[in-house]
Amino acid sequence: MTKLGCPMNLAEHTELERALGERLATSGFRFTSQRRHVYDALLQTLDHPTADDVFMRTKRQMPDISHATVYNCLAALVHCGLVRQVQLQRGATRYCPNMERHCHYCCDECGTIFDVTMPAETPTMPSPKGFQVDHYEIAVHGLCANCAGLRKK
Amino acid sequence: MTKLGCPMNLAEHTELERALGERLATSGFRFTSQRRHVYDALLQTLDHPTADDVFMRTKRQMPDISHATVYNCLAALVHCGLVRQVQLQRGATRYCPNMERHCHYCCDECGTIFDVTMPAETPTMPSPKGFQVDHYEIAVHGLCANCAGLRKK
DNA sequence: TCAATAATTGGAATTATTCTAAATAAGGCC
DNA sequence: GGCCTTATTTAGAATAATTCCAATTATTGA
Ligand SMILES: [Mn+2]
Ligand SMILES: [Mn+2]
Ligand SMILES: [Zn+2]
Ligand SMILES: [Zn+2]
Numbered sequence: 001m002t003k004l005g006c007p008m009n010l011a012e013h014t015e016l017e018r019a020l021g022e023r024l025a026t027s028g029f030r031f032t033s034q035r036r037h038v039y040d041a042l043l044q045t046l047d048h049p050t051a052d053d054v055f056m057r058t059k060r061q062m063p064d065i066s067h068a069t070v071y072n073c074l075a076a077l078v079h080c081g082l083v084r085q086v087q088l089q090r091g092a093t094r095y096c097p098n099m100e101r102h103c104h105y106c107c108d109e110c111g112t113i114f115d116v117t118m119p120a121e122t123p124t125m126p127s128p129k130g131f132q133v134d135h136y137e138i139a140v141h142g143l144c145a146n147c148a149g150l151r152k153k
Numbered sequence: 154m155t156k157l158g159c160p161m162n163l164a165e166h167t168e169l170e171r172a173l174g175e176r177l178a179t180s181g182f183r184f185t186s187q188r189r190h191v192y193d194a195l196l197q198t199l200d201h202p203t204a205d206d207v208f209m210r211t212k213r214q215m216p217d218i219s220h221a222t223v224y225n226c227l228a229a230l231v232h233c234g235l236v237r238q239v240q241l242q243r244g245a246t247r248y249c250p251n252m253e254r255h256c257h258y259c260c261d262e263c264g265t266i267f268d269v270t271m272p273a274e275t276p277t278m279p280s281p282k283g284f285q286v287d288h289y290e291i292a293v294h295g296l297c298a299n300c301a302g303l304r305k306k
Numbered sequence: 307t308c309a310a311t312a313a314t315t316g317g318a319a320t321t322a323t324t325c326t327a328a329a330t331a332a333g334g335c336c
Numbered sequence: 337g338g339c340c341t342t343a344t345t346t347a348g349a350a351t352a353a354t355t356c357c358a359a360t361t362a363t364t365g366a
Contacts, residue, residue, distance in 0.1 A: 183362085183363055183364075184363085185362075185363075186362095203353090204353080204354080205352095205353080220354095221354095221355080221356090224353095224354070224355075244352080244353080245352080245353060245354090246353085246354090
């Protein structure tokens with residue numbers, strides 16, 4: 001039931017699909033075409049879309065997908081470590097499929113989020129007693145070049 | 154119209170109030186008793202309350218304050234640099250009146266947020282071209298001692 | 307004291323997400 | 337391939353957090 005006419009290179013597509021299936025499986029999730037399409041939508045444009053952005057993008061390939069399913073799929077992808085959830089300001093949660101070590105520059109005017117690769121240093125900090133660290137997140141807030149320019153006028 | 158019977162030391166109270174008034178004024182805000190009470194509520198307990206927590210706490214001293222006003226006051230306090238807004242997970246925004254340099258340890262199980270003072274180093278990173286940095290925020294996610302203990306069983 | 311305007315208020319509206327229960331689809335087994 | 341078990345999907349209702357609104361009230365400066 002694989003939809004043809006997909007713009008992605010066939011071999012590459014199959015490889016990504018295989019990797020996705022494997023990841024899902026090791027977390028006890030089933031491989032569904034909804035999950036594949038949602039993941040595809042995330043990888044197509046590496047901005048940091050909201051669940052609703054992902055919904056609209058996925059709809060183009062799979063017009064009958066539901067809102068609730070997009071939320072479910074995103075949760076599954078986050079759960080099995082293929083996608084990061086980012087929450088830098090109030091409002092809709094954003095999703096980032098770039099799993100490399102990076103921090104986020106966030107324009108507080110237009111909401112654009114930039115990935116910036118970080119130097120591999122361990123920023124040792126004294127944790128609260130007994131705190132079990134899972135991961136950390138560095139966010140730099142300010143104005144993007146564009147918004148900074150507009151504001152000066 | 155200052156309500157008496159406040160548990161806070163009188164001289165100290167007056168000092169905080171003066172400082173608050175000054176800060177508000179320099180940002181073009183008026184000094185209202187609602188803003189004073191909201192700020193008091195934030196300073197009384199240095200956890201990281203949600204707007205609704207602040208609402209309930211403020212209500213004890215000022216039973217007629219409205220929900221909308223608490224949101225307005227918090228926005229004003231954030232605007233004039235007396236309070237930080239923190240958004241570490243999905244859900245209600247949290248407010249932090251500790252304006253010293255610190256990062257946040259956030260328990261993803263119970264939601265508790267711990268302040269940890271940071272070493273005064275500048276974590277130089279290559280900003281995206283033209284990005285105008287305002288501030289940054291470091292968040293460490295994981296489990297607090299308590300929740301980590303409960304989960305092991 | 308008075309006028310101008312900023313702030314407060316209760317309630318309605320909006321936004322983003324989660325919940326629910328019925329229908330459908332995956333994956334393992336014969 | 338067909339069947340069974342169980343996970344997933346689905347539409348729509350429900351919820352949570354916040355913002356908006358328009359009328360009232362309070363603050364400030366002249
Ligand atoms: Mn990212
Ligand atoms: Mn804090
Ligand atoms: Zn911008
Ligand atoms: Zn905890």
